[in-house]
Amino acid sequence: MSLVNFEFDAKILSGQKGEPLAAALLKNGIKTFTESTYLSRPRGVMALGAEEPCALVQIDSGAGEPMFPATQVELVAGLAARGLAGIGDLPNVNDDARYDKANRHVEVLIIGAGLAGLRAAKSAIKKNQRVMLIDDAPTPGGFASQSNQVIDPELLAVLEAPNLVHLQRTTAVGLYDQGYVVAIERRTDHLAANYDPKIARIRTWHIRAKEIILATGAFQRYLVFPNNDRPGIMLSHAAATYVDKYQVNIFKNAVVVTVDDQGYLDALRLHKNGVKVHAIVDVRSKVSGNLVNEVKSLGIELFFNSTITNSGADQNGELSSVEISQVDLSGKNIDKTKEISCDLLAVSGGWTPTVHLATFIGIKPKWIKEKAAFVLQDLPKGISAVGTVAGDFGKVANPPAIFFGILPEDELAQVSFIDLQRDATVRDLKRATGAGLTSIEHIKRYTTIGTAHDQGKTSGTTTIGLLSQLINKEPQEIGTLTFRPPYIPVPFAALAGRDRGELSDPIRTTPIHQWHQEAGAPFEDVGQWKRPWYFPLADEDMDQAVARECLAARNQVAVMDASTLGKIDIQGPDAAEFLDRIYTNMFSTLKINHSRYGLMCGVDGMVFDDGVTTRLGENHFLMTTTTSGAAKVLDWLEEWLQTEWPELKVYCTSVTEHWSTVAIVGPKSRELMKKLSPDLDVSNDAFPFMTNQFAKVAEVPARIARISFSGELAYEINVEAIYGLHVWNAVIEHGKEFGITPYGTETMHVLRAEKGFVIVGQETDGTQTPQDLAMDWIVSKKKDFIGKRSFSRSDTAREGRHQLVGVLPTDKKALLPEGSYLVAKDSSQAVVGSNHLGHVTSFYYSAELDRTFGLAILENGKNRIGEKLMVPIFDEKVEVEITEPIFYDKENLRRDG
Amino acid sequence: MLSIDCPWCGARDETEFHYGSQAHVSYPENPDQLSDEAWAEYIFYRDNPKGWYQERWVHTAGCRRWFNLWRNTATHQFGPSYKPFTQAPERPQ
Numbered sequence: 002m003s004l005v006n007f008e009f010d011a012k013i014l015s016g017q018k019g020e021p022l023a024a025a026l027l028k029n030g031i032k033t034f035t036e037s038t039y040l041s042r043p044r045g046v047m048a049l050g051a052e053e054p055c056a057l058v059q060i061d062s063g064a065g066e067p068m069f070p071a072t073q074v075e076l077v078a079g080l081a082a083r084g085l086a087g088i089g090d091l092p093n094v095n096d097d098a099r100y101d102k103a104n105r106h107v108e109v110l111i112i113g114a115g116l117a118g119l120r121a122a123k124s125a126i127k128k129n130q131r132v133m134l135i136d137d138a139p140t141p142g143g144f145a146s147q148s149n150q151v152i153d154p155e156l157l158a159v160l161e162a163p164n165l166v167h168l169q170r171t172t173a174v175g176l177y178d179q180g181y182v183v184a185i186e187r188r189t190d191h192l193a194a195n196y197d198p199k200i201a202r203i204r205t206w207h208i209r210a211k212e213i214i215l216a217t218g219a220f221q222r223y224l225v226f227p228n229n230d231r232p233g234i235m236l237s238h239a240a241a242t243y244v245d246k247y248q249v250n251i252f253k254n255a256v257v258v259t260v261d262d263q264g265y266l267d268a269l270r271l272h273k274n275g276v277k278v279h280a281i282v283d284v285r286s287k288v289s290g291n292l293v294n295e296v297k298s299l300g301i302e303l304f305f306n307s308t309i310t311n312s313g314a315d316q317n318g319e320l321s322s323v324e325i326s327q328v329d330l331s332g333k334n335i336d337k338t339k340e341i342s343c344d345l346l347a348v349s350g351g352w353t354p355t356v357h358l359a360t361f362i363g364i365k366p367k368w369i370k371e372k373a374a375f376v377l378q379d380l381p382k383g384i385s386a387v388g389t390v391a392g393d394f395g396k397v398a399n400p401p402a403i404f405f406g407i408l409p410e411d412e413l414a415q416v417s418f419i420d421l422q423r424d425a426t427v428r429d430l431k432r433a434t435g436a437g438l439t440s441i442e443h444i445k446r447y448t449t450i451g452t453a454h455d456q457g458k459t460s461g462t463t464t465i466g467l468l469s470q471l472i473n474k475e476p477q478e479i480g481t482l483t484f485r486p487p488y489i490p491v492p493f494a495a496l497a498g499r500d501r502g503e504l505s506d507p508i509r510t511t512p513i514h515q516w517h518q519e520a521g522a523p524f525e526d527v528g529q530w531k532r533p534w535y536f537p538l539a540d541e542d543m544d545q546a547v548a549r550e551c552l553a554a555r556n557q558v559a560v561m562d563a564s565t566l567g568k569i570d571i572q573g574p575d576a577a578e579f580l581d582r583i584y585t586n587m588f589s590t591l592k593i594n595h596s597r598y599g600l601m602c603g604v605d606g607m608v609f610d611d612g613v614t615t616r617l618g619e620n621h622f623l624m625t626t627t628t629s630g631a632a633k634v635l636d637w638l639e640e641w642l643q644t645e646w647p648e649l650k651v652y653c654t655s656v657t658e659h660w661s662t663v664a665i666v667g668p669k670s671r672e673l674m675k676k677l678s679p680d681l682d683v684s685n686d687a688f689p690f691m692t693n694q695f696a697k698v699a700e701v702p703a704r705i706a707r708i709s710f711s712g713e714l715a716y717e718i719n720v721e722a723i724y725g726l727h728v729w730n731a732v733i734e735h736g737k738e739f740g741i742t743p744y745g746t747e748t749m750h751v752l753r754a755e756k757g758f759v760i761v762g763q764e765t766d767g768t769q770t771p772q773d774l775a776m777d778w779i780v781s782k783k784k785d786f787i788g789k790r791s792f793s794r795s796d797t798a799r800e801g802r803h804q805l806v807g808v809l810p811t812d813k814k815a816l817l818p819e820g821s822y823l824v825a826k827d828s829s830q831a832v833v834g835s836n837h838l839g840h841v842t843s844f845y846y847s848a849e850l851d852r853t854f855g856l857a858i859l860e861n862g863k864n865r866i867g868e869k870l871m872v873p874i875f876d877e878k879v880e881v882e883i884t885e886p887i888f889y890d891k892e893n894l895r896r897d898g
Numbered sequence: 899m900l901s902i903d904c905p906w907c908g909a910r911d912e913t914e915f916h917y918g919s920q921a922h923v924s925y926p927e928n929p930d931q932l933s934d935e936a937w938a939e940y941i942f943y944r945d946n947p948k949g950w951y952q953e954r955w956v957h958t959a960g961c962r963r964w965f966n967l968w969r970n971t972a973t974h975q976f977g978p979s980y981k982p983f984t985q986a987p988e989r990p991q
Contacts, residue, residue, distance in 0.1 A: 178974045179901050209901065604925075604941045636916060636956055643964040644918075644954065644982050645925050790929035790937050 115143020
C-alpha cells in the first residue's frame with residue numbers, strides 16, 4: 002500500500018492507493034460528501050458499493066465521469082473529484098480514452114465472485130466446462146472479503162484454472178433471453194494516470210452462456226425513522242467494513258440498530274476496532290445464542306422491542322445522538338425510553354438479495370417470510386442462483402424481524418426518508434396510498450422512489466414492506482419494482498466502443514470519390530453512400546452552382562457520377578418470366594441490349610422501387626434500383642424466388658460495387674461520346690434511345706447506354722469499377738472543349754423534376770399507386786404481376802386519391818419548403834386536422850425556366866389542375882397554381898439530341 | 899440480442915436477419931378471381947397469437963436465404979427453424 006494525494010472539493014488530501022474514495026474521505030474526517038438532490042440536506046456515505054444512494058461524486062480527472070458513487074471509485078494519485086448533489090455535468094472536454102467491445106461464448110457464466118460464486122466456479126471447472134467468472138469489486142471474495150475473513154486458498158486457486166476467464170471490476174449490466182449478458186469491465190481508472198493509452202478504459206463484454214449462475218449476493222437495508230439520512234448513519238455492514246477493513250478511525254461512539262443477527266456481528270467488529278458501542282437496539286423481543294452472550298459480556302447495552310425513532314445533529318448536520326423507543330413490529334405504540342449521544346449509527350435492516358439481473362427477463366422473485374427477503378427460486382432452465390441471492394443466508398441463530406421502520410405523522414414524516422437519492426419520504430408514500438394507489442409501479446412513479454441511478458437498490462424492499470403495512474397486503478402480492486438494464490449507469494462511450502465518428506456507420510464511396518473531394522464538392526448522404534451534392538466554383542454558393550450546372554446540362558454537356566445506383570445481376574432461363582411477375586410492365590419482350598424503365602409494387606399495389614433494367618442476353622438482365630433501395634429490392638426478389646416461385650430458375654447477385662457509371666448529359670454529349678469512343682457509331686439511327694453498345698472508352702471496355710434521367714440526350718458509360726476514375730478523368734479531359742461541367746445530386750434532382758420524373762421515397766411514401774403518379778402507361782394489362790389485383794380494390798380504384806401534380810407559385814421567386822402543406826385558397830391560416838389537401842414533395846429553382854417550381858401529392862390532384870391553392874408558411878400564405886407534373890420539353894424532343 | 903438458428907448457417911445474431919411476417923401465407927393462385935375481402939385478407943391480415951407462431955425470416959447478412967421458424971411471442975423462445983417447402987416441425991410444447 003502506498004500513500005497518494007488526491008483532490009476533493011478543491012482540497013488536497015491523501016489516502017491509500019486502491020482504497021475506495023469513500024473510505025479515504027472518511028479517514029480524512031469528511032463525513033459530509035455532498036447535499037441531497039432536492040432538499041439540500043447534508044449527506045455522507047451509507048453503503049459499500051453500487052447500491053450507494055447518497056455519496057455521489059463527479060470525477061474531473063482522467064476521462065472524467067459525470068456521476069459515480071464514491072464507494073466504487075478506487076483511489077489513484079491525482080484523482081480529482083467533487084461531491085455531487087444528484088445531478089452531474091458531462092465533461093466538456095473530448096474523451097480521448099479508448100473503449101472497446103469483446104464477445105465470448107461460454108458454457109457457464111458465473112456472476113459474482115463471493116464465496117458462493119467461487120464454489121460454483123470450482124465445480125464447473127471440475128466438469129471441464131468453459132467458465133467465465135465476473136465480479137464488480139476490485140478483488141474477489143465478496144461479503145467474506147469485505148468482512149475481512151480469510152478465504153480458503155484452495156477456493157481462490159480456482160481463479161488460476163486454464164478453462165476459466167476471470168474478470169474483476171466487471172459489472173453485469175444486462176441479462177437477456179437465451180443466456181445473453183452484457184458486462185462492463187473498468188480497466189484503467191484504478192491505474193496511475195500514466196497508463197498505456199492503448200489500453201481500453203472500458204471494455205463492453207457481450208457474453209453468451211449456456212448456463213448462467215447468479216451469485217450476486219445481497220445488499221443490506223436501512224430503516225425508516227425521522228432524520229435517518231444524517232452523515233454518520235450507515236448500514237452496519239458498511240460501517241464495520243470501513244472501520245475494520247479500511248481502518249477508518251473517526252468514529253468513537255456508536256449505536257447499532259438491528260432487525261437481525263447481522264447487527265450483533267457488526268457491533269462486535271466495531272468494538273474490536275476500538276469504537277465504543279453503547280447499545281444494540283433490536284426490534285425483536287427475544288434473541289439467544291453465543292452472539293448475544295458475547296455482546297452482553299462486553300457490556301454493550303441491549304434494548305429489545307425497540308428501535309430508533311429520531312436522530313439529532315451537530316452544527317454541521319452530522320449525527321450527534323439517537324432516540325431509542327419501544328415499539329411493536331407495526332412500528333406503533335412508540336414509547337420513548339432513552340437518548341444516547343453517538344457519532345455513528347450502524348443500521349442493520351435485513352438483507353435484500355440482488356435479484357435485479359433475473360428480473361430483467363421477467364423472473365419474479367419470491368418473498369420468503371422467515372428470511373424477510375425477496376429471493377430467487379425455481380428459476381427457468383439455463384439460469385440458477387446460489388448463495389444469498391437464492392436465500393441461503395447461512396446459519397442464523399435468530400430469524401430476522403419483518404420490520405422496515407416507523408411511519409410517523411406530520412412534520413416527522415417529511416424527514417423520514419425511504420429513497421435517500423430521490424429525497425422521497427414517508428409523507429410521499431402516504432400521499433400516494435392516500436390518493437388510492439396500491440400498485441408498486443404506480444407508487445414508484447408517483448413518489449419517484451426507485452427511479453434514481455441506484456434504481457432503489459437499498460430502498461425497494463423497504464418501500465414494499467412499508468406499503469404492505471399501509472395497505473394490508475403481503476409483500477408477495479405487491480411484488481418487487483420492475484428493474485431495467487443497465488444495472489449500474491453505463492457511459493455511452495462504453496456502449497459505442499470504437500464505433501465512433503467515421504466508424505459509427507459504414508461509409509460507401511464510389512471509385513471516383515477522391516476526384517469529387519479534390520473538386521471541393523460537399524457530400525450528401527444517400528443511405529450509407531456519400532454522393533457529391535454540387536461542385537461550387539470559387540465564390541459560388543449552392544444556388545449559384547446548381548443553376549450553373551443545370552444550364553450546362555440543358556445547353557452544353559455535363560457529367561455525373563451515377564455509380565451508386567443499385568445494380569442486381571439477374572440470370573437464369575426464367576429470368577424474363579420472373580421480371581414480368583416483379584415489374585408492372587413487360588420485360589420478356591425486351592430485345593437483347595435494350596433497356597427499359599420498370600416500376601415494382603408491393604402486393605398492396607403501392608410503388609416500391611423503380612429503375613432501368615437492361616437485357617444483356619436471352620437469360621441475362623442487369624437491374625438497376627434506387628441508390629438507397631438496393632438491399633431492400635434484393636431481399637424482395639429473393640423472397641419471391643425462394644418462398645413463392647422455387648420452380649423459377651433465376652439467380653440474383655448484387656453487383657452495385659462492380660461497375661462504375663459515368664453519365665454524360667446534354668446536347669453536346671454525342672460529340673463528346675464520339676471523342677471518347679472514336680470507333681463507335683453514335684448516330685441516333687445506329688444507337689437509339691434505350692439501347693446499349695459495347696465499345697472501348699478511353700481504351701477500356703465499356704457498356705454504353707442511351708439512358709436519360711434529365712430528358713436531355715445522354716449516355717451512361719459503364720465500366721469495371723477499377724476503371725471508374727480513369728474514365729471519369731478521360732471524360733473531363735475530352736470534355737474541356739465542350740465546357741464539360743460536373744454536377745451533383747442537387748442538379749440531378751432539379752433536372753429530373755423539371756421533366757416530372759419521380760424519385761421513389763421522395764414523391765412516394767408507400768401509399769402511391771403507379772396511377773397516382775400519372776404512370777398508368779407503365780401498368781401492363783396483359784399479364785399478372787405483384788400488386789396488380791390491388792389496383793381494382795375499391796380504395797385503390799376510387800377517384801380523388803392523393804395524386805402527383807406540379808405546383809407553380811404565382812410569385813416566381815417564392816420558395817416552398819419541401820413537406821409544406823397545400824390548403825384551399827379560403828382555408829384558415831392554421832393547418833389543423835383535415836384542412837390540408839396534400840404536401841409539396843420536391844421544390845427547386847429552375848434556371849432553365851427562371852422560376853421556382855415543385856411537385857406535390859394532392860388529394861384529387863388530377864381534377865385540380867389549373868386550380869389555385871395556398872401553402873401556409875408560418876404567418877404567410879403563398880398562392881400556387883396546380884399543374885401537370887411536367888415543366889420542360891413535354892414532347893420529349895430533346896432526348897435524341 | 900437474440901440468437902437465431904438459420905437452417906443453413908446455424909445460430910447467428912439477430913442483427914444479421916430480417917423479419918418477413920407470418921409463414922405459410924401463400925400468394926393466391928388466381929388473384930383476379932378473389933373478392934376484395936379475400937384479397938385484403940391476403941395482403942393485410944395476419945395472425946397475432948400469444949404463444950407459438952410460425953414466422954418467416956431471411957438471413958440477409960449471411961446466406962441471404964429465407965426460412966421459417968417457430969417462435970413463442972409470449973416468452974421470446976425460439977422453436978425449430980426449417981427450410982421453405984419442407985415439412986414444418988410440430989408445434990413446440
